[in-house]
Amino acid sequence: MTPVVELIGVGRTYPGPPEVSAVREVNLVIEPGDYLSIVGPSGSGKSTLLHLLGLLDRPTAGQYLLDGRDVAGLGQGARAAARGGRIGFVFQAFHLLGRRSVLDNVMLSMLYQGVPRSQRRPRALAALDRVGLSARTDFLPTQLSGGERQRVAIARALSGEPSLLLADEPTGNLDQANAAGVMDLFDELHRSGLTLAVITHDEDVSRRAQRRVRISDGELSAL
Amino acid sequence: MRLRKRQRPLDGTPVEAGPSTDPPTGDHVDGVRTDTLPLAQVGLDGTTPATAGERPTETERISLLDLSAEPTASPRQGRRAERKARRAKKSQGRPRMRxxxxxxxxxxxxxxxxxxxxxxxxxxxxxxxxxxxxxxxxxxxxxxxAGRFDAVAATRVVVSVPAPPGPPGESADTSALPWDAADRALRLAGVAAAATISEVDIGDDRVAGVKLVDPAGANTLDVPVLAASPGLLEAEGGTLSTGRFFDAGHSARADHVVVLGSRAAAALGINRVDSMPSIFLGDDAYVVIGIIDTAERRPEILDAVVIPEGTAAAKYKLTAPGELDLRTVIGAAQQVSRQVAIAIAPEDPTTVKVKAPPPPGSxxxxxxxxxxxxxxxxxxxxxxxxxxxxxxxxxxxxxxxxxxxxxxxxxxxxxxxxxxxxxxxxxxxxxxxxxxxxxxxxxxxxxxxxxxxxxxxxxxxxxxxxxxxxxxxxxxxxxxxxxxxxxxxxxxxxxxxx
Known part of the structure; x- marks a missing residue:
């Protein structure tokens, strides 16, 4: 079976001076259905790895196979298309559009993927149902609690039917109860077969994952 | 399904109340579909293994959003695979945003x-x-x-229907101004006033102030007689020095009334109308009801005797008005001159001759x-x-x-x-x-x-x-x-x- 993600000797160097090697010689395989957490303190190269995994940045060394296809060398536009189609982002700061309804926010993820207009609404509703927010579709994000907002963001990521759900400190802006709810949802999604990668500095959050890796000084090690 | 119901907040209650209030059941249901899996199984205490359920095999993986129907999953997956294949083939292609x-x-x-x-x-x-x-x-x-410099000329449009070439008399009826030409023109935007005016051939009749048997004809004058529609004064920018102008009623009844131009009145020795003086056209007496003082657009009116069109038609066989005089609002003369021909002769506007001022000058x-x-x-x-x-x-x-x-x-x-x-x-x-x-x-x-x-x-x-x-x-x-x-x-x- 083709792994969802395969990083082979990936490195990212920021040109200097002084030249900074944020990530070095990273080898990582994420199989379909994996629930992976990447922990590391700030400054460890965590963000760089996130950007590389999320196709927001391109590696300066090594190979990145996403669904078996080398994406390391892709140009700007092709990377945008690939990340829209295959990666669902969940951010610490949610990044919902405050003046658009919950439903609109979820439908936004299908806008750039060429999903026909008639299919967007049912798919978004299904995704919202999946995260338990069917009753909130017409609300504005500002009317929701933090946990609900993050659920909307997760629904937005899910509606794009991604190969990989990539979460960046998903509980960073949440209180404990809300964070627990979101982590439970992740467990639930994992059980239904979704491939997840959670990047966090929080040990409690990372412990929920099935596989854990640590990054420090730009190097990856299994836990 | 149970999971969803439990997590869905009641109206207004925050969603975070759900999982934490459920006591952990402790029993681990391996391999059971998530639909029946209680959420509480994965508690907060961290005692349950992180691998709560076995990773589903590939055959179990269905589209995440397709909760209800497995049968529909395969076509969707097929379509999705197709889309992905297409995407892989030409990922640099056209933007898919419409x-x-x-x-x-x-x-x-x-x-x-x-x-x-x-x-x-x-x-x-x-x-x-x-x-x-x-x-x-x-x-x-x-x-x-442009209008200020020559307000009179710039607003004057004269319309006539010249007799077509060929034997005269025969087609006179079909190529003449209609009697209601003035009314038709007034319906056009930009026409301030309109009147028809015609020279009347009075044959051997003469205009006289006093009826005398005078073989020498010394008391008769060679004064032109004009027939006009009631709007003449407005159309020509004229004023009366005394009396009134005739109206549509006079014309309809073919009354024997006249309005005199000031110079014609002087020649006839008439300067007031309150005593209802008369003049004679041939043998018929006409009551003078008004005297025109000025007529800036057609000064020749001042030399003439003006009778209603109806009277001219009855008495002197006037068959059609001679000319239609229009006074337009400033700036409208060009437009009116284009439209009036159609209003007068819709069946054949080309027979109508329109004299319009030149376009606003240099x-x-x-x-x-x-x-x-x-x-x-x-x-x-x-x-x-x-x-x-x-x-x-x-x-x-x-x-x-x-x-x-x-x-x-x-x-x-x-x-x-x-x-x-x-x-x-x-x-x-x-x-x-x-x-x-x-x-x-x-x-x-x-x-x-x-x-x-x-x-x-x-x-x-x-x-x-x-x-x-x-x-x-x-x-x-x-x-x-x-x-x-x-x-x-x-x-x-x-x-x-x-």
């Missing part, structure tokens, strides 16, 4: 901030309104100035082009200011919406999608601004014309060009902000707070 989506996003982008939208548009509205108003006023004033043209040049410069400056306004606010909006741009990029938007959205937004603002500006500009011209009692003169292109001009301004103004927006790095944008 025009309606782009317009939707742009409308929502600007429409959710109405106050800002209005502020952004003010500059463009003012610029285009100023341009339209000044150009319109320039044209109007140009026509007005003097008027020079003045109006001077005025236009000045006004145009003013309007252009206003437009530049309006464009800068759009650019400014759009740039501000780009900076404000950095997070949104980053999000869109993360969701798969390419740089050109982002640039396209902001360009569309500013073009829309420009278009709406152009429309409102054009309406306000035309309104301004109309108000000025109402106050000054001018005739508004506006070229149609002036109204039509405003919206495209707005689009162009919007696109120009949006270009730099759009480039800035497209250059936003999603990484930095997304790391910022919301």
């Amino acid at each position: 025009i309606p989506d782009l317009l939707d996003e742009a409308v929502l982008g600007i429409g959710t901030r109405p106050a800002r939208l209005i502020l952004t548009m003010v500059g463009t509205v003012a610029g285009i309104a100023a341009l339209v108003a000044t150009l319109g006023l320039g044209q109007t004033a140009g026509g007005q100035i 003097l008027g043209g020079d003045v109006s082009s001077d005025v236009n040049g000045l006004f145009l410069a003013f309007g252009a400056v206003a437009l530049v200011v309006g464009g800068l306004g759009i650019a400014n606010v759009t740039l501000l909006s780009v900076m404000e919406r950095t997070g949104e741009i980053g999000l869109r990029r993360a969701l798969g938007a390419k740089r050109r999608h982002i640039a396209g959205q902001f360009l569309t937004e500013s073009a829309m603002i420009g278009t709406v601004g152009g429309l409102i500006g054009a309406a306000l500009g035309i309104l301004a011209v109309l108000v000025v014309c109402l106050v000054r009692e001018w005739t508004p003169v506006l070229d149609t292109w002036l109204a039509l060009i405003a919206p495209p001009l707005g689009i162009v301004i919007g696109l120009l103004a949006g270009a730099y902000p759009a480039v800035k927006a497209a250059a936003v790095e999603p990484m930095t944008a997304l790391r910022q707070g919301s």
Whole structure:
């Protein structure tokens, strides 16, 4: 079976001076259905790895196979298309559009993927149902609690039917109860077969994952 | 399903109440579908293994969103696979965002901030309104100035139907002015007054002040007799020194009444009408009911005896009016002269001969082009200011919406999608601004014309060009902000707070 993600000797160097090697010689395989957490303190190269995994940045060394296809060398536009189609982002700061309804926010993820207009609404509703927010579709994000907002963001990521759900400190802006709810949802999604990668500095959050890796000084090690 | 029900908050209750209140059951249900899996199984205490369920095998993986129906999963997956294959084949291909989506996003982008939208548009509205108003006023004033110099000539249109070449008499009826020509002309916009006037052939009859048997005919005068419709005075800009003009009733009854031109009256020795003096046309006595003092457009009326058309038709076999005299409002003569032929002879307008003043002369043209040049410069400056306004606010909006741009990029938007959205937004603002500006500009011209009692003169292109001009301004103004927006790095944008 083709792994969802395969990083082979990936490195990212920021040109200097002084030249900074944020990530070095990273080898990582994420199989379909994996629930992976990447922990590391700030400054460890965590963000760089996130950007590389999320196709927001391109590696300066090594190979990145996403669904078996080398994406390391892709140009700007092709990377945008690939990340829209295959990666669902969940951010610490949610990044919902405050003046658009919950439903609109979820439908936004299908806008750039060429999903026909008639299919967007049912798919978004299904995704919202999946995260338990069917009753909130017409609300504005500002009317929701933090946990609900993050659920909307997760629904937005899910509606794009991604190969990989990539979460960046998903509980960073949440209180404990809300964070627990979101982590439970992740467990639930994992059980239904979704491939997840959670990047966090929080040990409690990372412990929920099935596989854990640590990054420090730009190097990856299994836990 | 149970999971969903439990997590779905009751109305108003926060969602976080759900999982923590459920006591952990402790039993581990391996391999059971999540539909029946209690959420509490994965408690907060961390005692349950992180691998709560075995990883589903590939056959169990169904589309995440397809909760209910497994049968439908396969076609969807098939379609999805197909899409992915296509994507893999030509990922650099055409953008998949369509025009309606782009317009939707742009409308929502600007429409959710109405106050800002209005502020952004003010500059463009003012610029285009100023341009339209000044150009319109320039044209109007140009026509007005031309009119002032020769108000009489510039508003006079004379219509006649010359007899067609060929044997005279036969086709007289088909090629003559109709009796209601004046009424027809009055229905045209821009016609202030209209009257028909005809020379009357009185044959051997003579005009006399006193009926005398005088073989030498010394007391008779060789005075021309004219027949006219009741609107003659208005149409010719005439005034009466005494008495009144005849009306439609006199004409309908073919009454024997006359109105005298001032010089004809003097020759006949008549200077007042309160004693109901009479004159004779041939053997018939006619009551003088009024004396015309001035007739600036047809001074020859002052030498004549004027009788109602009905009387002329009954007594002297007048078959049709000779000429139709129109007084137009200032600036309307050209338009009226084009339309009147159709009003008079709709079946064959070419038989109608229309004498119209020449188009506004060189003097008027020079003045109006001077005025236009000045006004145009003013309007252009206003437009530049309006464009800068759009650019400014759009740039501000780009900076404000950095997070949104980053999000869109993360969701798969390419740089050109982002640039396209902001360009569309500013073009829309420009278009709406152009429309409102054009309406306000035309309104301004109309108000000025109402106050000054001018005739508004506006070229149609002036109204039509405003919206495209707005689009162009919007696109120009949006270009730099759009480039800035497209250059936003999603990484930095997304790391910022919301």
